[in-house]
Amino acid sequence: MVKFDGAKFARYLKYDEMVALLQEVAADHPNLTKLYSIGQTHEGRDLWMMEVTNRLAGDPNHKPGFYIDGNIHAGEVTGSAVCLYTIGYLTSLYGDDRWVTELVDRVTFYILPRISADGAELFLTTPHVLRSSTRLYPGDESEGGVTPGDVDADGHILQMRIEDPDGEWKVYHKDPRLMVRRRPDDTEGKFYTILPEGIVEDYDGVEIKFKPSKWGLDINRNFPAHWEPEAVQRGAGPFPLSEPETKAVADFLVAHPNIGGVMAYHTTAGAILRPLCTGDDGKMNPKDLAAYRAIGELGEELTGYPCISVYEGFTSGAPLKGVFMDWVYEHLGAIVYSTELWDAAARAGMPRVFGKAARRTDEDGYKLLQWNDRELAGKGFEPWRPFDHPQLGPVEIGGWRSKFVLVNPPEPFLEGECRKNMLFTLKHAAALPQLEILELRAEAVASQLYKITAVVTNRGYLPSNITEMAKTIKKAKPVVAELSLAEGARLVHGKAREELGHLEGRLSLGGYSPPNPRKKKVEWLVQAPSGTRVSLAVSSPRAGRASAEVVL
DSSP states (O other): OOOOOGGGTSSOOOHHHHHHHHHHHHHHOTTTEEEEEEEEOTTSOEEEEEEESOGGGSOGGGSOEEEEEEOSSTTOTHHHHHHHHHHHHHHHHTTTSHHHHHHHHHOEEEEEOOSOHHHHHHHHHSSOOOSSOOSOBSOOOOOOEEEEOOTTOSSOOOEEEEEOTTOSEEEETTEEEEEEEOOTTOOSSOOEEEEESEEEETOOSSOOOBOOOSBOOOGGGOSSTTOOOTTTSTTOOSSTTOSHHHHHHHHHHHTOTTEEEEEEEEESSSEEEESOSSSOGGGSOHHHHHHHHHHHHHHHHHHOOOEEEIIIIISTTOOOOSOHHHHIIIIIOOEEEEEEEOOHHHHTTOOOOOGGGOOOOHHHHHHHHHHHHHHSTTTTEEEEEEEEETTTEEEEEEEEOGGGTTTSOOHHHHHHHHHHHHHHHHHHHHTSOOEEEEEEEEEEEETTEEEEEEEEEEOSSSOTTSOHHHHHTTOOOOEEEEEEEOTTOEEEESOSEEEEEOOOOSOOOSSOOOSOTTEEEEEEEEEOOTTOEEEEEEEETTTEEEEEEEEO
8 A cells, every 4th residue: 555645745835845846746647647837927926737637548628627726815825735735645546546546537637736826925935914916906005004014023923912091902811811802891900902013104103093905906806706896895806807817717717618526725714615605595506506515515524614605604694706616606517615724713612603603702712822732832822022113112012823823724733634625625526427338239120230229327426517507507518429430331310429418417306316317328220231340439528428339
């Protein structure tokens, strides 16, 4: 049994390190991989796509396709790690693990580890944080206020607390590190104002404002589905697909109609998200909803995360516009999930709450500090220390080192996070449709006249069209059977190219179902000499291709 070196892939890598690892894997597995750029970022970095499939087992474009990406948000670098881990797992275990081998033989994986490559590089190499692209947006730099920065030069941007009798915060009685909100009846004691660590531009000695981030883009609000301008949807960009990163991703997906399954990795919440982002489940086709729930249950079992609707369960009815996930489902008709990786709060013993219910108690904050002390030897939280601030005078700087504690898992936890989420994605990929020719036979009905009978089935869980939405928007092409005759043979009845429609999978809405919705029979009459070979190929972009031949 080959031992998979997961630690080699479960790492937070800078761009050049990531590219070097991808190139190494591509060189080591030439029959399983193809590495290429699908475009460039705002700063000119290549967006590297790793294609993983057994190229000797068929044309990658003629197999069911599964697309995986990570790190569309700059600081959510756990997503990149899961993508790299998946690449390593598939290539390392191919030929040794039967399930992996069968999956790589019949599915083409398209894996884009890092979309916001510019933003991730800034996140990994400086103390700064940002949402996605480094392109300046919306562009108004005139307004002053608090600008986050590493004023004490310790390599982190933390928080500042300032003694203030009118401040909104106080020290928690169980732990002097924890700041909690002041109650309405708190009138005695020491109180504080809390600000991000940084400088205060244009400070007048009295009023402290917050300067808008110069990196205001959120490229996961830049997709065409329900896109709204900045005044409605923050970070949306000037128009749909205005950014080179989103345009490259969209162009790639549209150019690969075989892709029926999609996974996008984010952080942080500990939840598997599914569409819709702008409406409740009642607006989704019931069959599609059943598929989302059934596959999502596999994810719940493997990851321990709940699988929830964005609109109903994650944002509590607050619509998100221009989101990748809704675009993939509503405009392409594929099944797409977006996993919010990592769950420090849940590991500290807090219940998972989202949306309007997500407000935490003082005791929750205390539990998180206890977890930090127990699991990280206290290193995730920087104790408050005095600092003479150039504008504000005496302050204290401290707080969570959130980048690799709250936003992304500390490295000892990273491989476990990668493995369980990768396994869910592979289970989703295994649910893709799979065409097979169950039977191909020739029966002589007269001298040099034969009836050719074929029975075709879909052995996958999902139907050949993937979703009912794909039918509605006409993105689902039917299964086609094509008969090829040797020279000297003639088709007497039937068409050489027969459209069989869509073949159902094992997906069920419950109750009784027809016994053969997954199978189709097709017949031809062929005139040919005895011993002539007749070939049949059946195909559908999202269900793959199968072939067989019979001798007359």
